[in-house]
Amino acid sequence: QVQLLESGGGVVQPGGSLRLSCVGSGRSFDMDAMGWFRQAPGKRREFVASVSFSSINRYYSPSVKGRFTVSRDNSKNTVYLEMSDLRYDDTAVYYCAADHLGDGSSWPYYQGMDYWGEGTLVTVSS
Numbered sequence: 001q002v003q004l005l006e007s008g009g010g011v012v013q014p015g016g017s018l019r020l021s022c023v024g025s026g027r028s029f030d031m032d033a034m035g036w037f038r039q040a041p042g043k044r045r046e047f048v049a050s051v052s053f054s055s056i057n058r059y060y061s062p063s064v065k066g067r068f069t070v071s072r073d074n075s076k077n078t079v080y081l082e083m084s085d086l087r088y089d090d091t092a093v094y095y096c097a098a099d100h101l102g103d104g105s106s107w108p109y110y111q112g113m114d115y116w117g118e119g120t121l122v123t124v125s126s
Contacts, residue, residue: 002026002115004096009120016124017084022096022117024077033104034072034079035059037111038092039119045111048094049081050104059104064090086124093119 008020020036035050049070050059058070069082079096096117099107 004098004115004117006094006096006117006120009094009122011123011125012086013126014087014124016086017082018086018122020081020083020094020096020120020122022079022081024079024098024115028074029053029077029098030074032098032100032114033102033107034096034098035070035104035107036079036081037095037097037107038090038122039095040089040092043092045095047108047111050099050107051079052103057103057105059107061108083122086122088124091122091124093121095119 003025004022006022012018031053033052036048037045038048039045047061051070051072067085072079097113098115100114
């Protein structure tokens with residue numbers, strides 16, 4: 001059974017930092033683009049960041065660029081999201097996703113990923 005499992009969510013103060021992890025199991029994700037989407041309360045799910053299988057290409061939503069960093073470790077089947085300078089409007093459920101043979105460039109416009117995690121909640125609150 002192929003699964004993506006996120007961890008690292010929690011409550012953080014504005015301006016704080018948090019690191020999310022997503023571990024894939026059931027198959028290798030070496031040839032998949034991987035990354036993150038999020039869904040805030042009452043809003044549609046939106047793209048956050050993606051990284052190609054080689055880590056050469058990385059893409060970010062304008063709202064997080066310069067504050068968030070996506071990375072991956074193929075030896076661990078894991079993708080990370082380092083989040084800093086967190087804001088109230090970063091509060092959301094963050095979902096990990098994988099796109100077989102994709103490079104991550106279409107993720108801002110297309111959410112038909114091959115695999116999804118169940119999400120981890122990030123709450124920015126004072």
